[in-house]
Amino acid sequence: MGTMSELVPDDVYQLALDARRQRLSLETLGDGTFRIAADTETGQPGALVHLDCAISLMSPDGRIAEALILVEVDDLWLIAGIHVLPLAPLAASTGYALVGTDRPGARRKFAQVACVSFSRGTRITMATGAQVPIENIAVGDRILTRDDGAQAVRWVGHNTVRATGDFAPIVIAAGTLNNAGELTVSPDHRLFVYQRSDRIGAGQPELLVKARHLVNGDTVQVREGGFVEYFQILFDRHHIIYAEGIAAESMLVDPRTRPALPPELVERLGTLLPGHDRPDRHGLDVQKALLDRPDAIDLLRRASLS
Structure with a gap:
């Protein structure tokens, strides 16, 4: 596998039997370029990484990955x-024919992986206290936020998308984290947990936990197969909602998620978006190692109650 200029349509690629996925951890720089982070499993930490292109591969049975x-x-x-980032699982010893390349759309696809999304049917708490399915929310509607009261939706x-690979949703069963109903979100969507007692040893009461780090195959599962409808809610600033x-x-x-926005929206909100991030939320992310225990979810649920 090479860069886009070296790829030839109809060439066939396959994973070796001993191939395994490794995490390429990236930091997004202010100019939109990427640097390999210190906790990476592959690549040289500190090295720059450029997003070259998106490719489409066809398996022998006609499936596109x-x-x-x-x-x-x-x-x-x-x-x-x-480095190759599959957006769908690839089987070892299976030949995949190259059927398409796309450089302009690569950044949008990469951004969509990082966008936090709720699935159709998710009930959002409005400023009035009403529970409204996310697909019924419109620009200008006011939603209750944890720290800043009622805020108007900007977009x-x-x-x-196909519910596979990094787009396969995470399904959290009702009651697992004190949620009223089943909650289905994108893998990197972060849930906010306020610990009244530090049961997992994070050293702080306020936590942001990625949904993918909670998967236990029981009350929190990856739902592969078919398609999933994702919705994103954007405010003038980053908020915690319900x-x-x-x-x-x-x-x-x-800089990573911005390409997922319509160009006209980026232009219209240009003065707001550079300050969209909130320094008060930095350092709240929970490391996966703290969650690698069978009772992690139960501890988080109880920590938010007692």
């Missing part, structure tokens, strides 16, 4: 490594 090509460069701007995003009765973040606009 998309992937992103990321290029790592050294200090001399020479290619040091090629509602909507997209339908979905199915529990706290969860709204869409955060940063």
Whole structure:
């Protein structure tokens, strides 16, 4: 596998039997470029990474799998490594024919992976206290936020994607985290937990927990297969809102997620978006290692009550 200029349509690629996924951790720089983070499993920490293109691969049974090509460069701007981010699972020893490449759309696809999204049917708490399905929320509607009262919705995003790979939703059963109903969100959607007692040893009461880090195969599951409708709620600032009765973040606009927004919206909100992030939320993310225990979810649920 190489860069877009080296790819040839109809060439066939396949994973080796011993191939395994490794985490390429990236930091997004202010100019929209990426740097490999210190906790990465592959690549050289500190090296720059460029998003080269999106590719479409076809399996022998006609299924299409998309992937992103990321290029790592050294200090001399020479290619040091090629990284492939599959957006759907790829089977080992299966030949995949290259049927398409896309450079302009690659950033949008990469941004969509990082966008926090709720699924159709998720009930959002409005300023009045009413519980409204997210698909019925419109620009200008006022939603209750945890820290800033009622806030007007600036934009509602909507997209339908294959429920596979990094787009497969995380389903949290009713009651698991004191949520009133089943909550279905994108994998990197962060839930806000206020610990009245520090039961998981995070050293702080306020936590942001990625949904993917809670998967236990029972009360929190990955739902693969078919399609999923995702909705994003954008305010003038990043907020914590209430979905199915529990706290969860709204869409955060940063250099990585910005390409997911319509260009006309970015232009219209240009003066607001650079300050969309909130420094008071930095450092609240829970490391996955603290959640790698069978009772982690129960501890979080009880910590928010007692």
